[in-house]
Amino acid sequence: MGAISVDLAVNGLITGLFYALMAIGLSLIFGILRIVNFAHGEFYMVGAYAYTLIALGLGVPVWVALPLAFLFGALVGWITERTLMRPLYAGYTSWGLMRDEYAVIVTFGLSLFLINLVDKVIGPYAYRGPPLVDASRIVLGPVLISGHRLLAAGIAIAVILITAALIKWSFWGKQIRAVSQNRLGASLAGIDTARASSIVFMLSGGLAAFSGALLSPVINASPDVGAFPAIKSYIIVVLGGMGSVPGSIVASLALGIIESFGAVYLSYQYRDGFGLILLMLFLLFRPQGLFGEKGREV
Amino acid sequence: MSASETPLHSGGADKRSVASTSTGKSAVEFRAAIAFLIVIALIPAVVRNDYWLGVLIVSMYFAILTGAWNLLAGYTGQFSLAPATFAMIGAYATGLLCTAFGVPPLLGIVAAILIAGLTGLILGRIVLRLTGPYLALTTLSFAEIMRLVASNSIDITRGDLGLAVPGLLSSRIGWYYIFVGVLAFLLVALYALLRSKAGLFLQAIRDDEVAAARSGVDVVFWKTAAFALSAAASGFAGALYAHFAELVTPELGLIGQTGLIVSMAVIGGMGTLAGPLIAAFLVYVLSEWLRDVGGYQLVVFSALVVIFARFFREGLWGLARGAMQRWRRS
Known part of the structure; x- marks a missing residue:
């Protein structure tokens, strides 16, 4: 393996980490409500703006602005769940056909609304977020990387591990997993399914906003900045198996590496197309993804 | 509707299907749609301004796309997010045929309909088993x-610069009536389709779907057919637009365009004949007007989509019908 390959692999993995941070929230929402949130990219956008404007506009230190961006995303997620998602599971037994359509329309509409609202209120200009550290390039053997990217990758690993541990072992995490497996069964066992959904949306919005904040020094905050990471997240949740958190982490890293090598060895122009083709192939031939289980109905 | 409090009241699907399968109601919708089109056809008698005629022509372009998507999503329940893409395919099909091979525009438009329809057929066939998200x-x-x-x-399509396409005629009034004619033709065709057995199969x-298959409906055939027909109509609109604008860019296939089409159908009322048609004009003309006022058009319409989907699932047409019924009873 040549030096270029090591560099591509490391950079691909780091990109994959950011994808994972973004995709976990989408996967959790799919798990608990069986819907795809088409406004997920706008949670990312909200975080990028919150971080950039709080840090630059108010002069708050970046280490305070970063968690604030998480909270801001969580707030938007909570509002979304309370105002728009409740009809999905209140009386869900008789909802029937319109449920999927409603979810697509309402999240798609919310996405357009947030993009255009920010475009009008804050303006269409791109804002560059302040980097966490000023070291512009660090050389590690054959790998060349910016200090911010390296630090952000470390933070991403920590946040992903904390999230995965919370889902796996915490009380609320167990509730969330129970509701994902069987909403009716969980509610019969005394779990507040509405609260579990709220928590998932807050976590999902917070994580997406957090990744937006982390990446804002690299990808400037602009109204439509969320479209690109959102599409990556859709690809990842399909590849990893809809609703599977470990699956989406593995799929994120894989996609990061595939794109990093593909851009060099296959085609640079179509680097964003590889994942989309994978998404279609998976949906057609292996809809349960790499790690997902085939549907278990009770 | 407050489904969150009253689980018993959440049968939106049942209500809508009853409303749109009964032939009496769809005849009313058809008459309303034709009356609306007659008004549209008479507008040039009053408005001679090229700018506003252009706005109305683009509204008709969107009305065709919205109707085509409504056939697929509103009547067949296949929630595709690619209607604008088929318009783009149609536009590039005729554009490339005319510029690279010197095909006359009229033949190019026919080819565009076929190419878009065929693409839709293949896509429909591929996604046959997929539902919802x-x-x-x-x-x-x-x-x-x-x-x-x-x-x-870039070598073929000139990329984001756009492809210059030969025009068909220079008179704006001429284009206006071409679009009115095509829109009327597609409306009648859609109505005839829905009134026939095919319409019942789709609904x-x-x-x-399972019950339909058990009752002997050839689900594979009709789902694919709905995809192909919807794509062909979208391709038709795209091809006409290409010769009208004399320029084709990848922007025709932007997700935002699909967003506009979905907004029009949802605000008008999915699965109704007249609602999406009227809403297409309403949304596009209002958005041109709002653009002058302060550029809030997209904020307003995306908010409306969310509000309509959340509280008025039957759209403007459903609201109007409800108001009519209340008025008759009193």
Whole structure:
């Protein structure tokens, strides 16, 4: 393996980490409500703006602005769940056909609304977020990387591990997993399914906003900045198996590496197309993804 | 409707299907749609301004796309996120045939309808087993791939610069009536389709695919047919638009365009004949007017989509029908 390959692999993995941070929230929402949130990219956008404007506009230190961006995303997620998602599971037994359509329309509409609202209120200009550290390039053997990217990758690993541990072992995490497996069964066992959904949306919005904040020094905050990471997240949740958190982490890293090598060895122009083709192939031939289980109905 | 408090009241699907399958109601819708089109056809008697005629022509372009998408999503329950892509395919089909091979525009438009329809047939065949979020994601990625191809094949399509396409006629009034004619033709065709057995099959598939299959509906055939017909009509609109604007860009296939089409159908009332048609004009003309006022048009319409989907699932047409019924009773 040549030096270029090591560099591509490391950079691909780091990109994959950011994808994972973004995709976990989408996967959790799919798990608990069986819907795809088409406004997920706008949670990312909200975080990028919150971080950039709080840090630059108010002069708050970046280490305070970063968690604030998480909270801001969580707030938007909570509002979304309370105002728009409740009809999905209140009386869900008789909802029937319109449920999927409603979810697509309402999240798609919310996405357009947030993009255009920010475009009008804050303006269409791109804002560059302040980097966490000023070291512009660090050389590690054959790998060349910016200090911010390296630090952000470390933070991403920590946040992903904390999230995965919370889902796996915490009380609320167990509730969330129970509701994902069987909403009716969980509610019969005394779990507040509405609260579990709220928590998932807050976590999902917070994580997406957090990744937006982390990446804002690299990808400037602009109204439509969320479209690109959102599409990556859709690809990842399909590849990893809809609703599977470990699956989406593995799929994120894989996609990061595939794109990093593909851009060099296959085609640079179509680097964003590889994942989309994978998404279609998976949906057609292996809809349960790499790690997902085939549907278990009770 | 407050489904969150009253589980018993959440049968939106049942209500809608009853409303749209009964032939009496759809005849009312058809008459309303024709009356609306007559008004549209008479507008040039009053408005001679080229700018506003252009706005109305683009409204008709969107009305065709919205109607085509409504056939697929509103009547067949196949929630595709690629309607704008088929318009883009149609536009590039005729554009490339005319510029690279010197095909006359009229033949190019016919070819565009066939090419878009065939693409729709293949896509429909591929996504046959997918529903809900899976279908939405697959069609969304199809749309993105097609747009990437169009903007990256710079040698053929000139990429984002856009492809210059020969015009068909220079008179704006002429174009206006071409679009009125095509829109009227497609409206009558859609109505005839819905009144026939095919319409019942499609709506049966929407309401319960398994039950439809058990009752002997050829689900594979009709779902694919709905995809192909919807794509062909979208391709028709795209091809006409290409010769009207004399320029084709990958922007025709942007997700935002699909967003506009979905907004029009949802605000008008999905699964109704007249609602999406009227809403297409309403949304587009209002958005041109709001653009002058302060550019809040997209904020307003995306908010309206969310509000209508959340509280008025039957759209403006459903609201108007409800108001009529209350007025008659009193």
